[in-house]
Amino acid sequence: MALMPTTLRLEAANGSGVEEYRIYEGVIEVRTVRSSEPISDGSWRRLSHVELSAHVKDETVVAQWLRQRIGWRRLLLACTNPQTLEEFGIADNTLDRYAA
Numbered sequence: 001m002a003l004m005p006t007t008l009r010l011e012a013a014n015g016s017g018v019e020e021y022r023i024y025e026g027v028i029e030v031r032t033v034r035s036s037e038p039i040s041d042g043s044w045r046r047l048s049h050v051e052l053s054a055h056v057k058d059e060t061v062v063a064q065w066l067r068q069r070i071g072w073r074r075l076l077l078a079c080t081n082p083q084t085l086e087e088f089g090i091a092d093n094t095l096d097r098y099a100a
Contacts, residue, residue: 008065021047021062023069028052028078053079 008021017034022044029044055063056079066075077085 006069008062010061021065023066028066049079049081 006022010019010021012018017032019030019032021028021030023029024044028047030047031043031045033043052063052066052075055066056075063075066078070078077090
């Protein structure tokens with residue numbers, strides 16, 4: 001069985017920095033790393049459902065990586081507005097049941 005990376009690292013086309021994506025405790029996070037700045041673990045921020053939806057709509061490398069890592073069902077749920085999930089009675093802790 002092949003190992004899947006837990007982080008995705010994308011270099012900016014202009015060489016100004018690197019964007020790193022990770023799945024940490026069931027949350028998809030991103031940080032921008034510039035070569036001139038020190039890397040700190042506190043620089044991660046959670047991707048919103050809108051940002052995730054944009055990646056899926058544009059079929060980016062990030063969306064492809066996430067689909068491979070967490071599966072399309074869980075990615076679809078992550079793209080959904082949390083209020084909508086709440087209206088349909090889907091709690092945040094139930095998302096892990098839909099993992100690939």
